[in-house]
Amino acid sequence: MLKLGIIGTSAITHNFVTAAHESQGYQLSAVFSRSLDKAEAFAKSYGNLSLFTDWADFLASDLDVIYIASPNSLHFHQAKAVLEAGKHAIVEKPMVSTPAELHILKDTAAKHQVLVFEAARNHHEPAFQQIRNFLTDKTILGAYFGYAKYSSKMPELLAGQTPNVFSADFSGGALMDLGIYPVYAAVTLFGKPQTATYKASQLPSSVDLRGSGQLFYDGFYVTIEAGKNMTSYFPSEIYTDQGTLTLNACQHIQSAVFCSNDGQVTELAIDFEVDTMLTEAQHFAQAIERKDLELATDWLIAAQAVHDTLYTMRQDAQIQFKADLDVN
Structure with missing residues (x-):
């Protein structure tokens, strides 16, 4: 142990x-x-x-x-x-x-x-492998992944304070805090995008309260939404040449329903844990105990794709962190 x-x-x-x-x-x-x-x-x-x-x-x-x-x-x-x-x-x-x-x-x-x-x-949810398997025979036309939740720190921000989650010194904002989930969903399912954009509602420090972006792939794009000054209840969707797959969310996925172009409805059997952090904890322990460098490297490759994408999106919105000036 x-x-x-x-x-x-x-x-x-x-x-x-x-x-x-x-x-x-x-x-x-x-x-x-x-x-x-x-x-x-x-x-x-x-x-x-x-x-x-x-x-x-x-x-x-x-x-x-x-x-x-x-x-x-x-x-x-x-x-x-x-x-x-x-x-x-x-x-x-x-x-x-x-x-x-x-x-x-x-x-x-x-x-x-x-x-x-x-x-x-x-990134560690088994639902993504089930979704990938389902999409194997379909051509991807696009997707929407979003995550917006009203922050418990908003009252402090509105009172004139600068909580860490809204601070440029502490690398805060909607994209880095919640937007990372939809970006991970896109990278997990479709790989690293060719490029990305992001437009946001921003504080004077440049930190974003809410924003919308697009990840561009060969032949389609994925819309990304993130927000900390409001809550969204929209599901996530993946658009294909055969119909639309609707997910309850882009994280802690519990349901996936496919509506084909001719109106037929198919509900996928999705595996999920009630504890949203259990699977990742299990995966990390297994990788450490087995000294599984290959698996750990695969996860870091995905992380690198996500952080390259987040950085491109921040550059597009001109969101600047103190950390941008220090890479040592």
């Missing part, structure tokens, strides 16, 4: 720990936080854990893998340090702010013979 350490004490970290324990592949052993009070509050649910506020001591502790769920802009530097310490790293999405950072993480992981993963949960 893998000894798990965590960085970040928010709700998403609790969710990952729950999934990690359910997978039976990990045992939470240590918590790092700059605040001892926060570390103690987080640890209450899990019994006797080692708590760290000193970064060097945490990296030197007896851990196999560290899950990183700090603010976006901190992911790269923390993951690089974790890998250099000889530990595997699971980095919450987005794992990096720029494609250059991802290249560095891949090289660092290879140098220290450890694995690094992006916790992009929808």
Whole structure:
């Protein structure tokens, strides 16, 4: 069983720990936080854990893998340090702010013979393989994937504050936070697009509140929607020469219904877990235990395609992060 350490004490970290324990592949052993009070509050649910506020001591502790769920802009530097310490790293999405950072993480992981993963949960859903199989005999004409959810931090933003999720210094915004899910859906099903565009409603800092983009492939394009100042209930759709496949969402897919051009309706049998993070937790543990470099590399290839695409979209919308000026 893998000894798990965590960085970040928010709700998403609790969710990952729950999934990690359910997978039976990990045992939470240590918590790092700059605040001892926060570390103690987080640890209450899990019994006797080692708590760290000193970064060097945490990296030197007896851990196999560290899950990183700090603010976006901190992911790269923390993951690089974790890998250099000889530990595997699971980095919450987005794992990096720029494609250059991802290249560095891949090289660092290879140098220290450890694995690094992006916790992009929808990329690991079995539904995508079922959908790919269904689409094999069909010509893709296009698709729509969207994810928009009103942020709990909107009241702070409207009150004149700048929460991390809306900060250019912390690589925030709708595209990086929620837009990564529809981009992953497109890359998982269709591969890396040839190019991409993105237009958005933006703050003076250039960070996007809501936006719409297009990913261009040979012969079709995919529309991408992302939003943090509103909630969308639209399903996702894939358009083919034989009809339209409607998904309940582009992440945590639970239903897929195909309506053919002649009106016949077919419902696909979709496999899914109630815990949205369980499958990725299982996959990461299996890759680490088996030292499956080939599988981990496949996931990094997909991650690179996603982050190349996100960067192209940000450039089109002129969204600028502090991290764009620092790739070291």
